[in-house]
Amino acid sequence: xxxxxxxxxxxxxxxxxxxAAKELCERGLRTLVLEAGRDIDPGTDYVEHIQPWQQHFRGxxxxxxxxxxxxxxxxxxxxxxxxxxxxxxxxxxxxxVAPDQKFEWIRGRQVGGRSIMWGRQVYRMSDLDFxxxxxxxxxxxxxxxxxxxxxWYDYVERFIGVCGNAEGLDQLxxxxxxxxxxxxxxxxxxxxxLQAKWGxxxxxxxxxxxxxxxxxxxxxxxxxxxxxxxxxxxRSYFSSISSTLPAARATGRLELRPHSTVAAVLHDPRSGxxxxxxxxxxxxxxxxxxxxxxxxxxxxxxxxxxxxxxxxSASFPNGLANSSGELGRNLMDHTMGGGASxxxxxxxDQKSFGNRxxxxxxxxxxxxxxxxxxxxxxxxxxxxxxxxxxxRGSSTPGFGAEFKESLFAQGPWSxxxxxxxxxxxxxxxxxxxxxxxxxxxxxxxxxxTCKWSDNERAALRDMSVTAAEMLDxxxxxxxxxxxxxxxPGLTIHEMGTARMGRDRRTSVLNAYNQAHDVPNLFVTDGAxxxxxxxxxxxxxxxxxxxRAVDHAVGRMKxxxx
Ligand SMILES: Cc1cc2nc3c(=O)[nH]c(=O)nc-3n(C[C@H](O)[C@H](O)[C@H](O)COP(=O)(O)OP(=O)(O)OC[C@H]3O[C@@H](n4cnc5c(N)ncnc54)[C@H](O)[C@@H]3O)c2cc1C
Ligand code: SF4
Numbered sequence: 001x002x003x004x005x006x007x008x009x010x011x012x013x014x015x016x017x018x019x020a021a022k023e024l025c026e027r028g029l030r031t032l033v034l035e036a037g038r039d040i041d042p043g044t045d046y047v048e049h050i051q052p053w054q055q056h057f058r059g060x061x062x063x064x065x066x067x068x069x070x071x072x073x074x075x076x077x078x079x080x081x082x083x084x085x086x087x088x089x090x091x092x093x094x095x096x097v098a099p100d101q102k103f104e105w106i107r108g109r110q111v112g113g114r115s116i117m118w119g120r121q122v123y124r125m126s127d128l129d130f131x132x133x134x135x136x137x138x139x140x141x142x143x144x145x146x147x148x149x150x151x152w153y154d155y156v157e158r159f160i161g162v163c164g165n166a167e168g169l170d171q172l173x174x175x176x177x178x179x180x181x182x183x184x185x186x187x188x189x190x191x192x193x194l195q196a197k198w199g200x201x202x203x204x205x206x207x208x209x210x211x212x213x214x215x216x217x218x219x220x221x222x223x224x225x226x227x228x229x230x231x232x233x234x235r236s237y238f239s240s241i242s243s244t245l246p247a248a249r250a251t252g253r254l255e256l257r258p259h260s261t262v263a264a265v266l267h268d269p270r271s272g273x274x275x276x277x278x279x280x281x282x283x284x285x286x287x288x289x290x291x292x293x294x295x296x297x298x299x300x301x302x303x304x305x306x307x308x309x310x311x312x313s314a315s316f317p318n319g320l321a322n323s324s325g326e327l328g329r330n331l332m333d334h335t336m337g338g339g340a341s342x343x344x345x346x347x348x349d350q351k352s353f354g355n356r357x358x359x360x361x362x363x364x365x366x367x368x369x370x371x372x373x374x375x376x377x378x379x380x381x382x383x384x385x386x387x388x389x390x391x392r393g394s395s396t397p398g399f400g401a402e403f404k405e406s407l408f409a410q411g412p413w414s415x416x417x418x419x420x421x422x423x424x425x426x427x428x429x430x431x432x433x434x435x436x437x438x439x440x441x442x443x444x445x446x447x448x449t450c451k452w453s454d455n456e457r458a459a460l461r462d463m464s465v466t467a468a469e470m471l472d473x474x475x476x477x478x479x480x481x482x483x484x485x486x487x488p489g490l491t492i493h494e495m496g497t498a499r500m501g502r503d504r505r506t507s508v509l510n511a512y513n514q515a516h517d518v519p520n521l522f523v524t525d526g527a528x529x530x531x532x533x534x535x536x537x538x539x540x541x542x543x544x545x546x547r548a549v550d551h552a553v554g555r556m557k558x559x560x561x
Pocket of ligand 2: 221
């Protein structure tokens with residue numbers, strides 16, 4: 001049956017899809033959101049207040065089921081007995097990796113996408129990031145600068161609610177913050193030590209997080225239960241379920257269709273525009289088509305790229321909007337896991353308050369003013385301090401009644417810095433369609449070719465050195481520097497593969513996330529990124545999405561689209 005075309009179609013309902021839906025609906029467009037996964041009912045699906053003793057496996061997880069169905073997802077720290085249901089089934093959603101390589105692709109397939117389980121850390125990028133490609137020649141120049149996106153960061157932060165403290169650093173612009181969460185006594189001690197030794201060069205601040213520290217737009221302030229990756233019934237952290245999708249729904253213009261896996265975007269060679277999408281009903285396998293005037297791809301970086309690669313036609317035999325040949329190329333993720341931990345003596349009369357769902361942040365200090373001899377770009381630290389609890393029994397020597405008794409008291413303070421580093425955009429890191437493997441719905445799977453370069457490895461090594469020296473400066477003892485060997489993907493900041501750029505010969509999208517080749521097609525998830533910065537990226541995706549909708553609707557209203 002032929003349906004009337006929608007004004008807009010959004011593919012995916014996660015962090016970016018929710019934003020696209022809200023903005024399109026609020027600007028008057030009748031919008032269809034197609035979501036591959038099931039609907040979520042917070043009343044029954046959210047389990048943040050369920051205690052381990054209420055769980056069948058007491059919180060240890062159903063090892064056999066996880067090994068069988070989620071061998072990749074279970075490597076993510078947040079995929080446990082409570083929240084495994086928010087991560088994909090790896091058997092239904094396969095992908096392949098080039099020989100001798102590893103890529104841990106962590107995904108969520110449900111209404112809300114990964115906005116349910118995400119870590120909520122939000123940091124703006126700066127001109128240090130937007131100018132990096134131009135300055136050192138890796139990748140292509142971003143077609144925007146900080147001034148282009150700053151008002152959209154403001155706009156997004158005001159809506160979602162971001163807590164944090166302003167620090168006045170050029171490399172990490174301040175935002176529109178709700179009150180920051182409190183640092184605990186050990187973190188304050190480390191902060192003061194860094195200030196004494198490095199001044200404004202190395203600054204320790206409380207993490208900037210999309211969590212409410214006061215009631216905000218009908219959502220309740222956080223009550224520090226601390227297990228956010230299991231959902232949040234009080235809507236205290238930003239997710240599309242708690243925030244953007246209700247706003248879109250309130251306009252009366254949203255139609256959200258779960259169980260709708262988009263296989264391809266359909267191209268009309270006469271108009272040169274995308275005319276709609278081909279969808280597979282994930283439950284029945286039925287094929288459907290939906291038409292729309294404008295299409296927003298928000299299925300997450302690699303899924304959006306997969307859809308475009310699978311959208312072939314005589315005009316675009318190598319994938320839609322791929323005249324540049326860059327579609328799938330320049331895949332990035334952040335490195336993580338260079339750092340150090342140490343013991344902070346004293347302060348035994350103090351303890352931390354509740355389960356603060358946030359840590360500390362030390363913004364980038366490498367290659368801000370002076371060039372490091374071993375690597376380009378930078379990294380930042382997350383982490384925090386805490387007192388060990390009764391769980392330390394497995395690592396603390398002792399036995400008998402006295403030992404057990406001692407475990408009822410909290411142990412000493414320890415402090416850790418955990419680095420997240422920038423990844424250079426490189427053509428050799430790419431995704432393509434696997435010639436043989438298909439997913440459960442018959443859509444070709446991705447084949448991923450990706451490895452860290454010497455630059456990323458050198459920065460990881462440096463993280464362990466600088467983390468240890470900061471702990472030393474703060475008087476920590478038993479300092480343990482480390483460099484983890486985490487595979488690309490596991491930081492869950494996969495991006496690139498349909499980059500923005502000034503030149504249509506070397507990029508897929510223009511400065512407004514609009515495909516150079518197909519003017520009514522917009523890609524606003526992480527696929528658009530021309531470089532990675534070292535900041536957790538989702539706030540940038542949100543700001544770019546809102547900005548792209550503003551551009552698209554403006555052009556539609558002027559009859560240019
Ligand atoms: C444990 C964890 C911690 C994280 N911590 C942070 C953090 O602290 N800060 C940060 O910035 N980022 C963090 N991230 C990353 C963040 O979640 C992602 O960057 C963000 O969700 C990307 O938004 P998105 O809209 O592109 O994709 P998603 O939120 O993943 O949403 C994509 C949606 O598209 C749907 N979809 C996929 N394919 C199709 C298809 N073919 N048809 C229809 N629908 C489709 C999916 O089902 C999904 O609902 C974290 C992620 C995880 C899992
Ligand atoms: S810690 Fe706060 S944001 Fe996280 S689930 Fe609990 S109330 Fe929600």
